[in-house]
Amino acid sequence: MGSLAYRLRTWLFPGMAAALAYAAWRSYSWPGLILALLMLSFWLLLHFTKLMRLLRTVANRPLGRVRDAGALAKRLKPGMPLVDVMRLTLSIGALSSTPDTDPEVRTWSDDTGHTAVCHFEQGRLVSFRVETATQPEPPDTPDLAP
DSSP states (O other): OOHHHHHHHHHHHHHHHHHHHHHHHHHHHHHHHHHHHHHHHHHHHHHHHHHHHHHHHHHTSOTTBOSOHHHHHHHOOTTOBHHHHHHHHTSOOEEOSOTTOSSEEEEEEOTTSOEEEEEEETTEEEEEEEEOOOOOOOOOOOOOOO
């Protein structure tokens, strides 16, 4: 994910909001501008509520746990935001990198021991892999039969 894409994504919403406010002002004057601002604030409140509901759900779940790490890996796509990955797993991934560094590494494990390791840069999924659990082999026992 390049720096240009990140900068464009950062300026996209404010640019669209300004364009909407300008078009509303030109078309309907003050009442149009007020309507546009009300629509934008309603849209922001909807997204804030959606995010808070997700965080409330994942706060009650174990950290870094998922039902099936292999199935999770099939649904992941590079470029996904961390919030969308959390929505898939219903869990906050266990942080495997040092805090407040970029890229950050988060892991999700299942009951079979498989682990999905995800690398995020600027909040977006860059790469991921599934690490399989290795079962220790039982030690050789001598035959006691005569």
